[in-house]
Amino acid sequence: MPTPHAYFQGRIVPLGEAKIGVMTHAFNYGTAVFEGFRGNWNAEDGSLYLFRMREHYERLARSSHILGLELREPLDRLCELTLEIVERSGYEEDVYLRPMVYLSSEALGVRLHGLESDLLIFITPFGPYLDIDKGARCHTSSWRRVDDLGIPPRAKVTGIYVNSALAKTEAELNGFDEAIVLNADGHVSEGSGENIFIVRGGRLITPAPSDNILEGITADTVVELAAAELGVETVQRSIDRSELYIADEVFMTGTAAHLTPVVEIDRRVIGDGRAGPVTRELSDLFFDAIRGKSEKYRHWCTAVRARVAS
Numbered sequence: 001m002p003t004p005h006a007y008f009q010g011r012i013v014p015l016g017e018a019k020i021g022v023m024t025h026a027f028n029y030g031t032a033v034f035e036g037f038r039g040n041w042n043a044e045d046g047s048l049y050l051f052r053m054r055e056h057y058e059r060l061a062r063s064s065h066i067l068g069l070e071l072r073e074p075l076d077r078l079c080e081l082t083l084e085i086v087e088r089s090g091y092e093e094d095v096y097l098r099p100m101v102y103l104s105s106e107a108l109g110v111r112l113h114g115l116e117s118d119l120l121i122f123i124t125p126f127g128p129y130l131d132i133d134k135g136a137r138c139h140t141s142s143w144r145r146v147d148d149l150g151i152p153p154r155a156k157v158t159g160i161y162v163n164s165a166l167a168k169t170e171a172e173l174n175g176f177d178e179a180i181v182l183n184a185d186g187h188v189s190e191g192s193g194e195n196i197f198i199v200r201g202g203r204l205i206t207p208a209p210s211d212n213i214l215e216g217i218t219a220d221t222v223v224e225l226a227a228a229e230l231g232v233e234t235v236q237r238s239i240d241r242s243e244l245y246i247a248d249e250v251f252m253t254g255t256a257a258h259l260t261p262v263v264e265i266d267r268r269v270i271g272d273g274r275a276g277p278v279t280r281e282l283s284d285l286f287f288d289a290i291r292g293k294s295e296k297y298r299h300w301c302t303a304v305r306a307r308v309a310s
Contacts, residue, residue: 002090006122007081012088015122023106025115030159032102033063036255037217038126039086039095039304042291048086048095049292049301053079055217057099063155064101069117071101079302081121086304089123096126096255100158129193129256130177132283135263135275136252138191139176140241141167145189145212153189153212161193168192178252180244180265183212188239194252194260195219197234198244199278208236218253221300225285232278249276258290259283 008018026032037056039048057078064071073081082097089095104118130136143166146153151160167179171192180196183189188207190196195216197206204226207213226232244250250262250270259282261275275283289297 002092002125003088004091004123005085005088006120007085008120008122009118012081012084015124018120018122020104021106023108024102025105025107026102026158028108029103029110030157030162031067031069031112031115032100032158033060033067033069034098034100034156034158035060035063037097038255038290039091039097039123040290040292041091041093041095042293043092045292045303046092047292047303047305048091049290049303050082050086050097051290052217052221052300053082053097053302059156059215059217060099060101063157064117066152066155067157068112069101069103071117071119073119078119078121083302083304085121085123091123091125093125094127095123098122098124102158126256129254129258130252130260132258132260135261135273136177137175137264138178138180138262138266139171139174140266141170141179141181141192143167143170143179143181145181145183147184147212154209154215156214164192178257178262180241182241185211185238186241187211188241188244189213191252191254191257194254194257196239196250196252196262197222198239198247199249199276200243200247202232204232204234204278205239206234206236207239211238216253218255218258221289222253222259222282222286225282225289225297226278229285230278230281245270247271249279251275251279251282259286 004015006018035056099121105115171179288294
């Protein structure tokens with residue numbers, strides 16, 4: 001049986017032992033940054049493939065820098081710790097890794113300075129987030145994306161995800177699968193936890209970072225695959241809400257969502273109500289890459305085999 005482990009307070013321990021106190025600053029004020037990346041199980045060779053692990057840790061370092069949090073461990077050490085956690089946990093299914101740099105001081109008071117920071121990493125099983133085969137029915141949220149002058153969206157700050165949670169819950173309570181969030185200018189920003197792409201005129205179009213998106217690693221992967229394998233150009237520019245309705249295809253990308261087609265937005269069918277040809281081709285390329293089946297893109301993956309903890 002798998003036994004989940006975590007890196008907590010400088011040691012790898014069983015996940016059940018990784019506990020914080022109720023006065024922990026990050027718990028009270030959302031003063032933490034995090035990453036999420038997947039280990040994708042390949043039953044053919046009995047390995048988990050950690051997808052673009054180093055790039056995720058590089059983004060964690062950037063998020064920490066934006067908030068002024070101290071990430072003491074170098075990138076190579078972070079990768080080593082992650083491999084140890086995955087090996088000792090023993091999962092033979094898709095998993096999710098969550099590293100977090102958080103203010104660990106047990107102190108009250110709203111600030112970022114003068115407090116201790118710490119690192120934790122944990123692992124958990126994680127199946128499909130959205131129904132990729134069926135596609136997602138989306139709703140344009142009444143909530144607006146947080147602006148860079150409020151909480152920097154290019155940093156994965158724990159507290160910013162209240163914005164995402166409001167949008168996601170609103171969408172689901174209104175009978176949809178996912179939210180699409182606009183920025184304060186009324187332009188499309190992203191989903192509650194995904195970047196968004198449309199296909200028009202044979203090109204991919206996606207919002208620019210100036211539209212308050214998280215600069216997605218899965219999105220970057222799709223852009224590279226589209227150019228190298230399909231010869232499809234990606235344009236970064238602002239997208240209006242109504243342009244979503246008339247797009248040839250729409251899809252979302254993210255660590256949780258992988259590459260999910262969007263088949264309906266605000267009760268308007270996109271295309272013929274199914275994943276379009278560009279989305280399908282990109283999806284096939286993407287899933288081969290993340291499970292280590294594509295030799296050309298094997299450099300994105302780190303293979304890990306489970307072992308029994310001593």
